Every structure is written in structure tokens, then in C-alpha cells.
Amino acid sequence: MIDNLHISILREWEYFDADWYLQEYPDVRILNMDPAYHYLWIGARMGRKPSALFDNFINRYHKADDLIREIKKAPSPGRQSPYASHDDPLRKQPAEFIEPGSVEPAAVEGLRVAVHAHIYYADLAEEFARYLCRIPCTFDLYASTATEEARRNVAATFSNISNVNNVDVRVVPNIGRDIAPLFVEFGDDLIKYDIISHIHTKKSFYNNGSTDGWREYILESLFENEEKIAFFIQNLNRSRYGIIYPQSFHNLPYMAATWLANGGLARKWAPQFGVNALPDGYFDFPIGSMFWAKTDAIRPLLDAGLQWSDFPPEQGQTDGTLAHCIERMLGVVPTSRHFQHGVIRDIQTPSWSRWRLNQFIDRPLEHIHAAITDKNTKIVAFDIFDTLLTRPFLDADYVKHILHSEHEKKDIGGFRDLRMRSEGEAREAKGSDVDIHDIYRQLSTAESATQYLTPDREIALEMQSVRTRSEVVALLNLAVQSGKKVVLASDMFLPRSAIEAMLARCGIAGWDRFYLSSEVGLRKDSGKLYEHILAMEGVKPHQMVMIGDNERSDFQIPANMGIRTIHLLKPVNIMRAIPRLTDLVPAAEDAPAADQFLFGAIASENFGAISYPDFSPDDMFGPSPRAIGYSLLGPIAAAFSQWLLDEAQKHGLDQLYFLAREGKFLKAAFDVWQDGRAEAVRSDYLLISRRAVTVPCIRSVEDIFDIAASNDFHGASMAMFLNERFGTVLDDVLWTECARAKLWPRHAPLMISNGDIDHIRPFLRFIAPHIIRQADIERESALAYYHAQGLGAGESAAVVDVGYGATIQRHLIRLLDQKIHGLYMITDKKGDALGAAANVIASGCFVQGAERNPSASPLFVHSFLLEKMLSADDEQVIRYNLSGQAEFRERGDYIDSSQKVRHELQQGAMAFLKDAVRFRDEMMEELIIDTEKCETLFSRFVSDISDAEKRIFSSLALDDYYCGRGIVE
Numbered sequence: 001m002i003d004n005l006h007i008s009i010l011r012e013w014e015y016f017d018a019d020w021y022l023q024e025y026p027d028v029r030i031l032n033m034d035p036a037y038h039y040l041w042i043g044a045r046m047g048r049k050p051s052a053l054f055d056n057f058i059n060r061y062h063k064a065d066d067l068i069r070e071i072k073k074a075p076s077p078g079r080q081s082p083y084a085s086h087d088d089p090l091r092k093q094p095a096e097f098i099e100p101g102s103v104e105p106a107a108v109e110g111l112r113v114a115v116h117a118h119i120y121y122a123d124l125a126e127e128f129a130r131y132l133c134r135i136p137c138t139f140d141l142y143a144s145t146a147t148e149e150a151r152r153n154v155a156a157t158f159s160n161i162s163n164v165n166n167v168d169v170r171v172v173p174n175i176g177r178d179i180a181p182l183f184v185e186f187g188d189d190l191i192k193y194d195i196i197s198h199i200h201t202k203k204s205f206y207n208n209g210s211t212d213g214w215r216e217y218i219l220e221s222l223f224e225n226e227e228k229i230a231f232f233i234q235n236l237n238r239s240r241y242g243i244i245y246p247q248s249f250h251n252l253p254y255m256a257a258t259w260l261a262n263g264g265l266a267r268k269w270a271p272q273f274g275v276n277a278l279p280d281g282y283f284d285f286p287i288g289s290m291f292w293a294k295t296d297a298i299r300p301l302l303d304a305g306l307q308w309s310d311f312p313p314e315q316g317q318t319d320g321t322l323a324h325c326i327e328r329m330l331g332v333v334p335t336s337r338h339f340q341h342g343v344i345r346d347i348q349t350p351s352w353s354r355w356r357l358n359q360f361i362d363r364p365l366e367h368i369h370a371a372i373t374d375k376n377t378k379i380v381a382f383d384i385f386d387t388l389l390t391r392p393f394l395d396a397d398y399v400k401h402i403l404h405s406e407h408e409k410k411d412i413g414g415f416r417d418l419r420m421r422s423e424g425e426a427r428e429a430k431g432s433d434v435d436i437h438d439i440y441r442q443l444s445t446a447e448s449a450t451q452y453l454t455p456d457r458e459i460a461l462e463m464q465s466v467r468t469r470s471e472v473v474a475l476l477n478l479a480v481q482s483g484k485k486v487v488l489a490s491d492m493f494l495p496r497s498a499i500e501a502m503l504a505r506c507g508i509a510g511w512d513r514f515y516l517s518s519e520v521g522l523r524k525d526s527g528k529l530y531e532h533i534l535a536m537e538g539v540k541p542h543q544m545v546m547i548g549d550n551e552r553s554d555f556q557i558p559a560n561m562g563i564r565t566i567h568l569l570k571p572v573n574i575m576r577a578i579p580r581l582t583d584l585v586p587a588a589e590d591a592p593a594a595d596q597f598l599f600g601a602i603a604s605e606n607f608g609a610i611s612y613p614d615f616s617p618d619d620m621f622g623p624s625p626r627a628i629g630y631s632l633l634g635p636i637a638a639a640f641s642q643w644l645l646d647e648a649q650k651h652g653l654d655q656l657y658f659l660a661r662e663g664k665f666l667k668a669a670f671d672v673w674q675d676g677r678a679e680a681v682r683s684d685y686l687l688i689s690r691r692a693v694t695v696p697c698i699r700s701v702e703d704i705f706d707i708a709a710s711n712d713f714h715g716a717s718m719a720m721f722l723n724e725r726f727g728t729v730l731d732d733v734l735w736t737e738c739a740r741a742k743l744w745p746r747h748a749p750l751m752i753s754n755g756d757i758d759h760i761r762p763f764l765r766f767i768a769p770h771i772i773r774q775a776d777i778e779r780e781s782a783l784a785y786y787h788a789q790g791l792g793a794g795e796s797a798a799v800v801d802v803g804y805g806a807t808i809q810r811h812l813i814r815l816l817d818q819k820i821h822g823l824y825m826i827t828d829k830k831g832d833a834l835g836a837a838a839n840v841i842a843s844g845c846f847v848q849g850a851e852r853n854p855s856a857s858p859l860f861v862h863s864f865l866l867e868k869m870l871s872a873d874d875e876q877v878i879r880y881n882l883s884g885q886a887e888f889r890e891r892g893d894y895i896d897s898s899q900k901v902r903h904e905l906q907q908g909a910m911a912f913l914k915d916a917v918r919f920r921d922e923m924m925e926e927l928i929i930d931t932e933k934c935e936t937l938f939s940r941f942v943s944d945i946s947d948a949e950k951r952i953f954s955s956l957a958l959d960d961y962y963c964g965r966g967i968v969e
Contacts, residue, residue, distance in 0.1 A: 002040050006064045010036045010050075013071050017051035024049070040064045045858070046943050047583075052239035093583040094335045095284035095354060098244060098342030102227030103234050105136030111237055113139040114193040116186050117158075118178035118200035122150035125157040128199065131219050132161050136226040137233070142189060143169040144181035176311030178202075178289060179323040184311075187302040190295065195236050197222065197292045214249045218290045221246035221344045232292045235342060242297025242339020243330065245286035248356050250349035255551040255567060257282045257355035261320030262328055263552075269322070273329055274300035275336045280588055281573045282355045284341045285331025297334035301326065319556070352617035353577050360569050365611040368566055371545050372475060373482045377564075378539045380479040383524075383548030384490045384499065386570050388473060388508055389466040390608055392915065393600035394572055395588040399461045401596075402924055406457070418446055423493065432521030436493045459498050464922045467915075468506040471610045472568060475547065480510040488514040489533060489546075491523045491553060513537075525553035530561055572600065574607035580620040580940055594930055597919050601912065602631045618946035625901045625952050626908035632941055633869045633905060634912025636846075637666065639929040640825055641673035641913075643845040644800065647823050648681045651841055652796055656823070657686040657789070659801040659808060660877055662870035665906050666800060672913045676921065686789060686799065687886040689877040690962060693811045695727045696782040698775035701768045705757060708764060710807065713752040716964035718763075721750050724961045726771045727778060727879060734770070738763060750964065782815065784884030792816040798823050798841060802867060806831035806842050813838055826850060826860050846931050858939040864968075865942060868956040869905050871898075876959060894957040894967045901955045 010016050021035040022028055025048060028038045035043075039050055044067055115132060119125055122145055132141065141164050145154050148171055155169040168189070172181045178200035182190075190196050199222070202215040222245070223229060232244045248257060258281065259266060266278055295302070311322050331341065343354050351358045372380055382388055386396060395401070404416035419439070426434045426442035440455045479486050488511050492499065496516055503509070515533055522528035534541060541562030548554025548568065555567040576585050586595050606622045614623045621631040644656060658667035667685050674680045694707050707725055722728045730738075735746045743763040750760070757764070764771075786792060791812065799809050803824025812820045821841035824831065832849035835842035844850075850860040859866060875889040920927035941949075957969045 002037060002064045006040055006068050007034070007036045009068050010040060010071065013050070015051050015054035015071075020051050021048075024052075040067060045939065047940075049240075052235075054240070093340070094279075095331075095341030095343050097247075097345045097354065098232075098235065098241065100345075101231045101235075102225075103230045105226045105230045108230045108233040108237070109137045111137060111195055111233065112193040113137055113195045113197075113233065114190055115139055115141050115197045115199070116182050116190060117141065117143045118181050118198075119143055119145045119150065119154050120174070120178070121201040121203055122146075122153055124201040125154045128201070128219070129157050129161055131199075131223040132158070132164070134223050134226055134229060135163055136230045138163050138165050140164070140166045140193070141168070142186045143167070144172040144178075144185055145169065146174055147171060173308055174314050175308055176321075177314075177323040179326045180306070180308060180311045183301055183304070183306045183326070184308055187304075187306065191299065191302045193295055195233050195292065196295055196298075197290075199290045202288060202290075214251070214288060217249055217346070218246050218288050221346075222290060222292060232342075236292060236294045240340045241294070241342040242334035242337065243286065243291050243293040244342040244344065245291035246288075246344045247346045247351070247354055248287040250346060250351070250356065252287060252356065254282075254353075254356040254359045255555055256287050257284070258551045259328060260324075260552050260556055262325040265320070265322060265325040266328065266332075269325060269329070270332075272300075272304050273333055275329070275332055277336075277587075277589070278332060279335075281570065281576065282357075283328075283331060284335075284343065284354060285328045287327075289327040289330060291330065293330075293334070294339065297337060297339040298330065300333055300337075301329065352579065355577060357569065357574065357577050360567070360574075361612045361615050363611075368475065368610065369478060371564060371566060372479050372484065374545075376543060377484055377545050378543040379487060379533075379537050379545070380476075380484045381487045381489050381533065381544060381546045382472070382476055382511070383546075383550065383554050384488055384503070385466075385492065386469075386549040387547065387554075387568055388469055388476065388488075389502060389506060390469050390571060390604045391465045391600065392467060392604045392919065393465070393588075393596045394586070394591050394603075395596060398596050398600075399458060399465060401593075402461055403458055405593075405924070419443060422446070430521075433491070433517040433523050434493060435495055435518035437495075438518075439493060459494060461923055462494055463498055463502050463505075464918075466502050466506065467604060468508070469571075469604075469608045471608070472547070473506075473508055475610070476508065477510065485513075485537065486511040487533065487537070489524060489529060489548075490515075491517040491525055491529070493518050523553075524557065525550075527557045527561060530558055530563065568610055569607075571603035571607040575599065575603040578607075578620065579617055580944060584936060584940060593924050593926060594928055595933065597916065597927060598635055598929060598933060601915055601919075605630050605912070605915075614948075616946060616948060618944075619948055620941050620946070623948040624908075625904035626911075628941075628949065628952065629869070629905035629908025629910075630912045631908075632937060633909035634916075635929050635937065636825075636866075636934045637669040637909050638673060638913055638916050639931045639934045640666070640845050641670045642928050643931065644670055644823055645674055645677070645679060645681065647841070647843060648798070649679055651798075651821065653681065653798050653821060653841075655682045655684065655790065655797040657684050657791065657797060657799045659799055660685065660687050660689065661872035661874050662802050662867060663800060664872040664874070665870050665909075666802075669910065669913055670800075672910065672917060675917070684789060686791075687785075687877050688808060690807050691724060691727065692782065692877045692879055692886070693808050693815065694725075695775050695879070696779040697811045697815050698726070698772055700772075701765055704764050704768055704771055705761065708752070708760065709755040709757045710805070711752075711963050712754070713750050713964040715749040715751055716961075716966065717747060718744055718750050718760075719746070720961065720964060722767075722771075724964075727774045728767070728771050730767065730770065734767065738766065741766065778879050779815070781880035781882055781884055785880045785886065786812070786816060788884055791820065792818040795819040795821075797821065800824070802826065802863065802870060803844060804828045804831055804863070806834045809840070809842065810834055810838070813840065825866070826857070826863065828852065828860070846935055857935060858942050859935055862938075862942045864958070865953060866938075868953060868958060869902075869909075871902060871956070871958055873899055873902070876961075889959075889961075892959065892967065894959065898956045901952060905952075 018035045028035055117128055141158055143154050143158060145151050151169050151171050155167060158167045170185060172185050182198050199219065235241045236244060270278055334341065400416050400419055407415035422442040423439045426438045430438060436455045436458065476486060496514065496519060515529060517523045517529055520532060522532050524530060542564065545564045545566060546554060546558045547566045549570050555565045559565045575581055585599050606627050616623065621627040664685060667683050670683055698704060713721055722730065738744055739746065743766050744760065791797065798821035800823050803826045805828055806822050809820055809822035819840050824844050826847040827842060827844035828850050831842055846859050847857045850856045873895055875891050877886045878889050879887050881887055916927060954969050957967050960968050
């Protein structure tokens with residue numbers, strides 16, 4: 001419940017900005033709704049921000065009391081350390097497209113603004129002056145250039161810029177590109193300002209003109225007009241943004257949005273820049289190093305004390321220098337200080353991905369095939385791990401975390417760090433690449449080394465972790481069929497025998513030779529292994545095609561050598577770019593086992609392809625029912641199955657009855673999940689429905705009233721109502737009597753809302769004898785069926801269902817005069833109350849005691865979607881015959897029309913369950929899929945459902961005759 005106290009507390013919270021909220025979310029304004037009420041009601045649960053200064057809470061709170069409790073705990077901007085730890089209570093997406101906007105230039109006057117322009121090419125000074133003239137407030141301009149003549153010309157040009165206060169132009173060494181002048185020469189000056197911009201005269205000569213227009217694109221984005229510039233400056237001054245820059249240029253390869261050759265330098269310099277952890281894979285930074293920034297956001301770079309001597313001499317390097325490293329740190333440093341990136345969307349060549357991953361997604365498969373089958377191609381080389389084989393983890397090295405946990409169980413600490421350190425020491429001692437036996441020999445020199453597990457366990461875990469990346473294997477087969485020589489090349493410590501066993505188990509064959517770094521002592525990431533392959537195979541670089549996932553060792557290095565390359569994105573990197581998933585995926589190095597598997601498996605299943613003909617960034621997992629089943633229903637079913645096992649053990653339950661029809665899949669899922677477990681519980685499928693169990697319980701008029709009021713009825717005829725709720729059909733004589741008594745017109749539609757049946761009580765009382773007679777007939781048959789199924793034989797059984805009001809459980813207890821427990825996905829207030837009233841278990845896994853209102857859990861609010869996924873191919877049970885067998889409604893066409901999609905959804909979910917069971921049984925027995933994560937995934941799915949997803953679910957139909965709605969799509 002949301003009351004005035006909640007709203008008052010929110011309005012007084014320094015992070016809540018009602019005006020900003022209405023401007024940011026126009027639907028609230030259209031609804032004419034109090035923004036404070038909207039945020040408490042549904043906004044926070046949708047992931048909306050309360051103001052520009054606050055992103056969101058880590059968890060999604062469904063109750064106003066819980067949300068208010070977190071609001072009271074939330075930090076204040078004034079109390080937050082500028083070097084806050086990574087345990088940030090705010091859940092942030094590091095970067096987002098900044099929505100188009102403009103403000104009046106006067107709004108930013110008075111701020112201390114400075115621009116640094118590195119004018120290496122002095123002939124471009126006039127061009128830059130035209131852009132700088134658009135800055136709408138007074139500012140100071142610092143410029144660097146290469147010669148004294150250039151300094152004089154630049155100073156003269158820039159002195160004519162309107163709004164400029166001071167112009168300071170200096171000659172600097174040709175070292176460190178534009179980055180060294182920014183931080184070495186002018187760092188002490190710029191740190192005094194509120195907002196700074198950095199631009200430079202970029203000319204790219206090394207890439208054959210493919211980036212022509214890059215400089216103009218960046219400058220036009222940053223300095224389009226006075227109003228846009230004012231908008232950027234104001235956002236930096238007042239909002240969560242710490243740095244604003246354009247989306248990467250459309251002709252730049254997407255691989256530029258990674259560390260490439262700069263990871264080692266980043267690790268070395270990170271502590272000096274106040275960075276505790278570096279991002280993996282793709283991340284956001286101003287590619288081209290031009291931006292607007294809040295000075296506080298990049299302060300550690302300005303404060304770092306960088307010297308000219310830290311930068312290497314200029315030799316035309318295209319990557320791998322400190323300047324290239326700091327270009328990337330311009331993205332990492334603001335994020336580490338809890339500032340967000342505002343990325344200016346490219347509207348001329350749009351892409352849904354800030355990193356331009358559309359280049360990979362949109363790449364025609366024919367182009368890849370053509371490179372392989374080209375007559376000049378003699379050798380096709382494949383990387384193995386994350387290319388031919390994938391691991392269902394966020395962190396490809398997660399096996400070491402598993403080993404670490406196993407050592408901790410033996411009271412041996414520090415294994416992972418020691419294992420990684422031993423690998424480096426072994427490589428240094430040997431002077432070449434090493435295998436796992438070298439690593440463990442080095443490990444054996446450590447203190448208490450005899451306690452450590454042998455390499456056999458690590459090898460076994462690595463072998464168990466892999467699965468096939470089928471479309472890449474198809475490329476290998478194409479190369480074989482095309483008569484090309486196929487080689488495998490891997491930087492890997494595992495022995496050849498183990499890797500070959502992995503490949504064989506995954507059905508990968510036909511390759512000719514396997515080059516393994518730990519055998520030959522040479523690695524791809526140094527380029528030496530490629531030189532070795534070219535020499536051994538006797539081919540020139542252009543005659544070889546390299547296919548792999550690593551942006552540095554499989555793409556950049558061989559491409560620089562003249563080898564043709566086909567880069568394949570890691571599935572996890574694609575998943576992190578999907579708009580509806582990007583902020584849900586945890587950091588790989590910090591994710592617990594369940595999240596490692598959950599998100600790693602989702603990535604491998606949905607984003608392991610190399611062609612995406614039906615791709616839409618609006619889809620959360622993919623456009624197929626299987627993708628949704630695997631990624632959404634599968635985790636929900638796994639979490640629910642484990643919860644059932646835990647509840648059965650906790651309460652001493654030895655038999656679970658899964659209720660028709662949703663229970664058919666839930667039972668199958670549960671049986672897969674508990675297969676082979678020592679604590680296995682007997683499961684049965686019970687053919688039952690509300691109609692089949694409630695009618696036999698009727699003994700009085702009050703019972704009739706209770707059933708009539710139990711659910712709303714939506715305007716169908718009274719005849720349908722009587723048949724569906726009570727199994728009663730009135731003949732013409734009775735209808736005539738009812739009409740004569742003016743109790744109810746035969747064809748009048750019936751509406752029941754919120755349990756109000758006062759308008760039909762006289763009618764129900766009049767026909768009660770007929771309803772009670774029907775109940776007497778059905779009671780004996782129902783009891784015969786339930787007793788035959790073992791119900792009523794003891795008090796250690798529970799029914800299992802999607803849930804809500806526990807209607808079936810309640811009536812079974814009454815009919816059998818026996819305690820029957822209930823375990824549900826969701827219970828509402830009525831279902832929750834049954835436990836105390838009948839002294840039985842009536843528990844909900846995901847939601848307990850929910851109220852039917854928009855602020856309830858999305859699983860409850862959108863439970864109809866959940867029921868659609870869980871439904872069966874069977875019709876509804878209506879009653880039991882005299883021999884105790886279930887009788888069904890006549891089969892409707894809607895079942896067959898929905899069957900294909902429903903099967904694909906459930907087959908996908910079952911595939912997830914089997915993958916999870918395999919991981920649990922073979923690798924880490926503690927796997928428990930988190931119910932809260934499942935609810936978060938479901939919430940994100942239903943909150944912004946795509947057109948393709950809508951089509952899938954609209955093809956599924958359910959009957960709801962009980963509530964008078966007939967067939968519902």
C-alpha cells in the first residue's frame with residue numbers, strides 16, 4: 001500500500017526530482033499522475049530513475065515500505081567519496097545514449113569552462129575555430145601545436161573566437177599524440193575548471209581512407225549548435241553524466257571498443273588512475289578521444305602526474321601506446337568514480353549498439369563463405385575456445401573459481417590467486433609458453449603445496465565445461481568440403497589429448513593439423529605462433545584465413561601480418577550489448593556460480609551464432625519461442641524445482657501432486673531436476689480443475705454463494721456460468737419458472753466483480769436444489785479418483801501448481817477431510833491465509849501473499865503470460881465418471897493452433913534444465929538458480945515486450961470459461 005507518508009518521504013528525498021521525472025518519462029505526464037506516486041507504484045520496479053543524480057537501486061522493490069527503507073539508507077551526493085569503492089549501492093549502466101535535447105545558452109553562463117585543442121595540423125585551425133565559435137558561454141581555450149610558426153598562426157586564429165576569455169597556445173613535443181599535451185602540458189591548468197572539452201586535428205592515414213569524415217563527424221556531434229552544446233554542459237553540471245562523446249564512427253571496426261593491444265598497459269597504470277578493476281570485453285570510451293567532461297569525472301587522470309617521458313617516441317604507432325591506453329581510460333575512470341557516460345547517438349548512420357556490433361550481426365554469411373572458398377585461400381585456421389567450443393560461463397576462466405571453492409572446502413585458501421601466479425612464474429622460468437603440468441610443478445613449490453589438487457581435476461572440469469558452437473563448426477566443415485587445409489591454433493595450457501577429446505566428444509573432426517602454444521612454446525598473442533604456422537605450412541600470409549574470437553590475438557595481430565581474418569564475437573559480448581539485458585548481466589569476475597551459469601548459458605544458447613537473419617535489438621533473447629523458453633521459462637522452472645525439493649525436505653513431504661494442466665510441464669521439469677538426487681521426492685500428475693473439485697464439495701446454499709463469488713465473471717451467459725461453476729444445466733421448464741419469478745432472464749449477460757453476487761443470490765437460492773443434486777452425483781466419483789491416486793492416505797503430501805488462491809487445495813482438504821499441503825509459484829492473500837486457517841503449508845516460491853494491483857510482482861501481474869508458457873495440450877478436466885476416471889471438455893481448436901509454439905517454448909526450457917543439471921552434477925553441486933534473478937528477468941521481459949515476442953504469445957491461447965471469457969489470446 002502507498003500512503004501519504006510514503007509520498008511525503010519520497011518528495012523530501014534529495015535524489016527525487018519531480019519536474020525531471022515528468023520530463024524524462026512523458027507517459028507519467030500524459031496519465032496526469034503524481035510523479036512521486038508513480039515512482040513508488042511502478043517506476044522503481046521498472047528501473048526508472050528518480051532524478052538525473054541517481055540511477056537506481058540494486059534490487060527491484062515491490063512494496064512501498066521496502067523502497068522507502070532503501071531510500072532512507074541511500075547515500076547523499078555530498079557524503080559520497082569521490083573515490084567510492086566498487087561496492088556501490090546504486091545499480092548503474094555505465095553508459096547510455098543521451099536523449100536529444102537543447103537548452104537556452106544562458107542556462108550555462110557562469111560555469112568555469114575550458115577547451116583543450118591539440119592542433120598538430122595547423123592548417124585545420126580555421127575549421128576548429130568555426131566549431132568553437134558555437135560555444136554558448138565564455139570559456140578559456142588552451143591549444144597545443146608542433147612549431148613556433150604554427151603557434152603564432154593558431155593563436156591569431158583562435159583569438160578571434162567569440163566568447164573566448166583567454167587563449168593559451170604552446171608548442172609541445174610530438175609525443176603522446178593529443179593525450180600527452182592534454183594531461184602533461186595542461187593538466188594543472190584544466191583541473192581548475194568545472195567542465196572541459198578536448199578535441200584534436202585527427203587525420204587517419206593508416207587505414208586507406210576508410211575513416212575519412214571521422215574528425216568532422218565527432219566535431220559536428222560535439223559542437224552542432226549553441227543549444228546542443230549548452231545541453232551537454234548543463235547535463236555534465238547537473239546530472240549523473242561525467243563524460244559525453246559521440247557514438248563511435250560508423251566506419252570504425254567494432255573491435256576498437258576493446259582493449260586490443262592496451263590491456264597490459266592498463267593493468268600497469270590503473271592504480272595510479274584510481275581504478276581498482278578493469279572492464280573485460282567491450283566497454284564504453286570516447287573512441288577518437290574527443291569529448292566534453294565534468295572535470296571531477298577525469299580528475300585522477302589530471303592528477304596522475306604524467307610526464308612526457310612516460311610516453312614513447314612517435315613512430316607512427318596505431319595501437320599499444322600509453323596514449324591509446326589513456327584514450328580507453330577516459331571511459332574507465334569516470335565509471336570507476338560512479339559517473340555515467342552520455343553517448344551522442346549517430347542519427348545519420350544509426351546503430352542500436354554503442355559499440356557498432358551491428359557490423360557483426362549484419363555481416364552476410366556469404367561473405368564469410370567467400371573468404372573460406374576463395375581460390376587464393378590455402379589454409380583456414382580456427383581458434384578453439386570461444387570459437388569452435390564455448391563454455392556456459394560469464395567468465396571463461398570460471399573453472400579456476402570452482403577449483404578455488406573445492407580447495408576452500410578442504411580448508412585450503414588462496415588457490416585461485418596462487419594458481420594464476422604460478423602460471424606466470426612458470427612461463428617466466430621456462431622462457432616460453434607452458435602447459436598445465438608446468439604450472440602445477442610451479443605450484444608444487446608453494447608452501448603447503450602437497451595439499452593442492454592435481455591437474456587432473458582441472459583438466460576434467462575443463463573437458464566437462466565445453467559445448468559446441470555449431471555454426472562455427474559448419475564453417476570448418478565447409479573448409480574441409482572446399483578442399484582447404486584446416487588447422488587449429490590455440491594459446492592454451494591444456495594438453496593436446498584433453499583438447500582433442502573435447503573436440504571428438506563435440507563431433508568436431510576433419511582438421512589436418514593442430515598447433516598448440518604449450519607444445520611449440522609460441523603464442524598467437526605474440527604473433528610468433530602465426531609465423532611458425534606460415535613457415536610450417538609453406539604459405540604466404542594472404543593465403544591464410546584466421547577465424548577466432550579474440551580481438552587481439554585472432555584479429556589484430558594476424559591482420560597486421562597480412563593474414564585475412566574473420567572475427568567472431570564471444571556470445572557473452574553480444575549479450576552484454578542487447579539493450580534489455582545490458583544492465584542485468586553481472587560483472588564476470590564477481591558473479592556467483594549460479595549467475596555464471598545462468599547468464600553464460602543464456603549467452604551460449606542465444607548469441608553463439610555467426611549469422612542473425614532475424615535479429616532485432618528489441619528482442620531480449622531472440623525471435624524464437626525456443627529462445628524465450630530456454631532463457632525465461634527454463635530458469636524459472638529450475639529455481640522452482642529446487643525450491644520444491646528444499647520445501648519437501650524442510651517439511652518432511654514425501655509426495656508431490658502436480659495439478660493439471662500447468663503441472664504437466666512442471667512435473668517433467670521437476671523430474672529432470674531431481675533425477676539421481678539422493679533426496680528425490682515422489683511426483684505424480686493429478687487430473688483436476690477448480691470445477692472438478694469444487695462441485696463435489698457443495699452441500700449448502702452458502703457453498704454455492706462462495707463458489708459464485710470466488711472469481712469474477714465477464715459477461716457470458718448465466719447458462720455458461722451455471723455449467724462452468726456448478727456443472728448444472730437448467731431445462732426449459734426451470735428457465736420459465738425463473739423468468740416468471742423475475743429472478744434472472746435466460747439470455748442476459750452476467751457480470752461479477754470483486755466478489756459481489758448480491759444481484760444473483762435470489763436466483764442461486766432458487767436453483768440451489770439442482771446444484772446440490774449435481775454435487776451429490778459428482779462427489780462419489782471424485783473421491784474414488786482421489787483415493788486411487790493416494791490422496792488422503794497421509795499428511796505428507798502436497799499439491800503443486802502455479803497457484804494464487806489455493807482453491808483446489810482448500811477444497812481437497814474439505815472433501816477428503818485430510819490435511820493437504822500446497823506448494824506454489826505464487827500465492828495471493830487468499831492462498832496465503834489458508835495456511836494458518838487450516839494448519840497446512842500454503843507457500844509461494846516467487847511471491848507470497850500478493851495483492852492483485854499494478855504494484856505487485858510482475859510474475860503475478862502478468863501471470864497469464866506465465867500460464868501460457870506452462871499450459872499443456874490437454875483440455876480442462878470437468879468431472880469424474882462413475883468408474884473414477886477423469887472426463888475432459890471437448891477438445892478445442894485453440895489447443896492445436898497453439899501447440900507448435902508451446903512445444904518450442906517448453907523444449908527450450910527443458911534444454912536449459914538439462915544444461916543446468918549437467919553443470920550441477922558434473923561441475924558444481926551447489927547450483928541454485930536465484931528466484932530473484934528469475935523475477936528480474938521476467939520483469940524486464942514483460943516491461944518492454946517486443947513485436948516478435950508479442951506475436952509469439954498472441955499465438956498461444958487459453959480457455960477461461962470458468963470466468964466467462966471463453967478462449968483468451
